[in-house]
Amino acid sequence: LFNKMNEPHSRSSEIDKKRGVFKFDAELDRQFADLPTLGPYKYENGATYLGQYKNGKRHGKGIQIWTDGSSYKGYWLNDLYDLKGRLTHSDGDYYEGEFKKGVCSGVGTYEHVDGTVFTGEWSDNKQNGKGKESWVDGSTFTGEYKNSLKHGKGRFLWKDGSSYEGDFHQNEIHGFGT
Numbered sequence: 313l314f315n316k317m318n319e320p321h322s323r324s325s326e327i328d329k330k331r332g333v334f335k336f337d338a339e340l341d342r343q344f345a346d347l348p349t350l351g352p353y354k355y356e357n358g359a360t361y362l363g364q365y366k367n368g369k370r371h372g373k374g375i376q377i378w379t380d381g382s383s384y385k386g387y388w389l390n391d392l393y394d395l396k397g398r399l400t401h402s403d404g405d406y407y408e409g410e411f412k413k414g415v416c417s418g419v420g421t422y423e424h425v426d427g428t429v430f431t432g433e434w435s436d437n438k439q440n441g442k443g444k445e446s447w448v449d450g451s452t453f454t455g456e457y458k459n460s461l462k463h464g465k466g467r468f469l470w471k472d473g474s475s476y477e478g479d480f481h482q483n484e485i486h487g488f489g490t
Contacts, residue, residue, distance in 0.1 A: 317352045317360045321381030323404035323425070331408065334385040334398040336373050344372030344387075363388065378402075386411070409434065432457065455480065 328334075344364055349372075351362035363374020370376070370388040377383045386397015392414035393399070399416075400406040409420015416422075416434040423429045432443015439457040446452045455466020462468075462480040469475045478489015 315352070317362060318358070318377040318379055319381060320377050320383045321400055321402055321404060324383055324400050327398070327400060327406055334408070337396065340387060340395060341373065347372045
């Protein structure tokens with residue numbers, strides 16, 4: 313055991329003010345009700361963890377903060393973040409949503425420090441499926457993604473009001489559309 317958690321990135325408190333403190337899910341909490349909460353514990357890589365354990369592994373609700381200030385608040389299964397949580401990177405970007413075996417998978421929102429926001433479907437840490445991306449200048453894209461690129465059907469709306477609706481291929485307008 314260790315007596316102090318690492319300090320989270322300064323942007324973490326801004327994110328908490330904007331989105332609210334990460335809310336654990338009462339429904340999910342039930343399956344972990346009998347597990348002990350231990351810590352803080354310091355790992356070999358310097359990361360600190362405070363949360364539930366099962367058979368010596370992070371399992372259940374927990375918070376981990378790395379030495380660079382990156383943090384994860386959410387659920388763990390067998391030592392990997394899983395189910396849902398909020399991952400804040402040291403540069404201030406963050407992802408909140410569903411995880412599977414330590415990667416973004418399911419539905420979630422990724423917000424960059426520059427204000428670009430993507431909300432939609434993820435698999436293997438990439439935008440895959442349907443989603444919406446918006447930029448601070450007011451431009452938006454709503455449609456399909458493959459390996460984090462606009463790919464398939466979609467609609468791009470530029471800040472000046474012009475738009476394109478149709479086919480996209482690897483982030484480029486490609487095929488049929490208006």
